Amino acid sequence: MLKVINLTVNGKAHELAVDDREALVDTLRNRLGLTSVKKGCEVGECGACTVLVNGEAMDSCIYLTVWAEGKNIMTVEGLKGPNGELSPIQKAFIEEAAVQCGFCTPGLIMTAVEIVGTGKKYNRDELRKLISGHLCRCTGYENILNAMERIVDETYKVVGK
Ligand code: FES
Numbered sequence: 556m557l558k559v560i561n562l563t564v565n566g567k568a569h570e571l572a573v574d575d576r577e578a579l580v581d582t583l584r585n586r587l588g589l590t591s592v593k594k595g596c597e598v599g600e601c602g603a604c605t606v607l608v609n610g611e612a613m614d615s616c617i618y619l620t621v622w623a624e625g626k627n628i629m630t631v632e633g634l635k636g637p638n639g640e641l642s643p644i645q646k647a648f649i650e651e652a653a654v655q656c657g658f659c660t661p662g663l664i665m666t667a668v669e670i671v672g673t674g675k676k677y678n679r680d681e682l683r684k685l686i687s688g689h690l691c692r693c694t695g696y697e698n699i700l701n702a703m704e705r706i707v708d709e710t711y712k713v714v715g716k
């Protein structure tokens with residue numbers, strides 16, 4: 556059944572008529588063209604489709620679009636600066652060579668945004684647990700953890716908590 560919903564994606568309000576069985580990943584990719592959101596397993600196992608829903612990292616493949624009524628969604632496309640510049644988190648991934656094929660990267664970056672948003676300083680073991688919902692088949696995780704650690708440390712320095 557079609558339902559009309561209102562949601563905000565990357566700061567922009569949208570009114571959409573969606574099938575009540577449609578997954579958010581499909582709405583974001585197919586209707587709004589936000590192809591940073593990747594489809595991997597489609598059963599909530601790999602983390603490739605992770606987006607923020609009201610600031611919380613969610614697997615958008617198992618999140619129905621109708622549940623997003625009135626909510627704020629953020630994807631990697633929403634991280635860019637006013638002149639299209641990369642966010643500090645994206646830069647950290649590049650500087651630490653935490654990207655190979657890049658398929659898992661957008662989901663990991665959105666989880667990193669959630670982690671940094673807590674303002675807490677996590678150690679490497681804690682970070683390892685926090686990214687355990689993400690599968691990467693290329694990097695072996697060490698560089699990803701280096702990038703996460705770097706951005707958490709930098710934020711900690713700035714925030715001073
Ligand atoms: S595609 Fe959503 S968790 Fe794998």
Ligand code: FES
Nearest residue numbers: 656659691692693
């Ligand atoms: S960089 Fe290829 S799956 Fe993670």
